Amino acid sequence: xxxxxxxxxxxxxxxxxxxxxxxxxxxxxxxxxxxxxxxxxxxxxxxxxxxxxxxxxxxxxxxxxxxxxxxxxxxxxxxxxxxxxxxxxxxxxxxxxxxxxxxxxxxxxxxxxxxxxxxxxxxxxxxxxxxxxxxxxxxxxxxxxxxxxxxxxxxxxxxxxxxxxxxxxxxxxxxxxxxxxxxxxxxxxxxxxxxxxxxxxxxxxxxxxxxxxxxxxxxxxxxxxxxxxxxxxxxxxxxxxxxxxxxxxxxxxxxxxxxx
Numbered sequence: 517x518x519x520x521x522x523x524x525x526x527x528x529x530x531x532x533x534x535x536x537x538x539x540x541x542x543x544x545x546x547x548x549x550x551x552x553x554x555x556x557x558x559x560x561x562x563x564x565x566x567x568x569x570x571x572x573x574x575x576x577x578x579x580x581x582x583x584x585x586x587x588x589x590x591x592x593x594x595x596x597x598x599x600x601x602x603x604x605x606x607x608x609x610x611x612x613x614x615x616x617x618x619x620x621x622x623x624x625x626x627x628x629x630x631x632x633x634x635x636x637x638x639x640x641x642x643x644x645x646x647x648x649x650x651x652x653x654x655x656x657x658x659x660x661x662x663x664x665x666x667x668x669x670x671x672x673x674x675x676x677x678x679x680x681x682x683x684x685x686x687x688x689x690x691x692x693x694x695x696x697x698x699x700x701x702x703x704x705x706x707x708x709x710x711x712x713x714x715x716x717x718x719x720x721x722x723x724x725x726x727x728x729x730x731x732x733x734x735x736x737x738x739x740x741x742x743x744x745x746x747x748x749x750x751x752x753x754x755x756x757x758x759x760x761x762x763x764x765x766x767x768x769x770x771x772x773x774x775x776x
Contacts, residue, residue, distance in 0.1 A: 522564050523591075523605040530562070530591050541581045542665035553679035555664040556672075559584065562591050562608040563658060566691050570652035571635060572699045573692075574622070574643075576614060577674075577707050577731075578657035580667040587612025610644065613653035614732070619644065621732035621740055622703070628744050629729070629768040631701075634776045652698065656710045658687040670706040675713045684710065689719045699724055699775070704731030726771055728764035 529547045538544060541559075550558040561584050579587070590611035594604035614622055626632065626640035635650055637643070643651040657680060661668035674680040692714070700720060702708040708727040715722035730739045738756050741747035743765055749758045 522560065523562050524601050526560055526562070527591075527595060527601060527604075530588060531595050533588060533592060535585060535589055535592065538585065540665065541584075541660070541662045541667070544584070550659055551679065551683070556668075556677075556679050557662050558657075558659050558683055559662070561587050561612070561659050562605050563587065563613065563654065564687075565605055565609050566694045567649065567652045568694045568696060569649070570695065570698050571650050572631065572643075572701060573652040573654060573695065574614065574626075575688075575700055575702045575707050575711065576618075576653075576655040577670060577704060577710075578655045578668050579612070579660045580616075581660070581662075582616040583612045583614070584660050586615040609653070610648055613644070617734045618732045621734070624744055625729055625732060625740065626701070629726075629765070630772045630776070634772050652691075652695065654688065654691060656688050656702075656707050656714075657683050658691065659683070670704075674706070674710050684714070689714065692720050697721065697724060699726055701726050701729060703729060704733075704736075726768060728768050730761070730764075 526548065529545070533545070544559050548560040550560055552558070561579050563579065587608045591604050591608035594607045599607070623640045623644075626643075632638065632640050635643075635647070637647050637650070657668065657674065661680065661683065663671070672680070674684065700711055702711050702725065708725070711720065711725050711727070712722070714720050715725065730736055730743050732740065738747065738753060739761060742749070742752060742756060742758060743761050752758055
């Protein structure tokens, strides 16, 4: 695994972090502030390890406050136990990446399109455990972005906003440059658009993007339930488009089967 030196720069601050006193993004110490533009702010998270040999890259939009706190908690625990910096760093990324309610939804979605078969694992659950070497978990905005202290969810537009565009190029694009032509799976349509822009810029290859997976957020529960076959079409609200989800599911299943 390739990694840069940012974790070593923040290790002391992480050791001394009083996580119990931080209950929302607005309380994150300025020590971890990477950049700010009006109400947009980016904070360091120990996710800067790059698994250059990964077969698949799971790309979220940006880590949220829950992921930030979980990663910091694990890093702090590892450092307190005397773990070497690289071990603490890796453990923080593995624990914090897509943690919380996101992870079980994500695993179910990935298994439903047959990714576990393509990777020759029993379930994509193992990508967060014994088969972690097969995956790179990341976000197109790799370090948490908060808007007025709230998790960024796609507004303002990441490509049309200079501050956010620079965050993509400064972190995710450099991360992608170290990879060996993996498959990219964007989580949600806004990430898909961001990856399409990067493909147009020549950063990644468009034919290596498998887009169409619903975002695994709990706020997307109905779409996820229908995509997974857990909710019938007639029980859907008017906010959910079953024809579109059917099309996207069939497309992804076919793409994965072709690659397999």
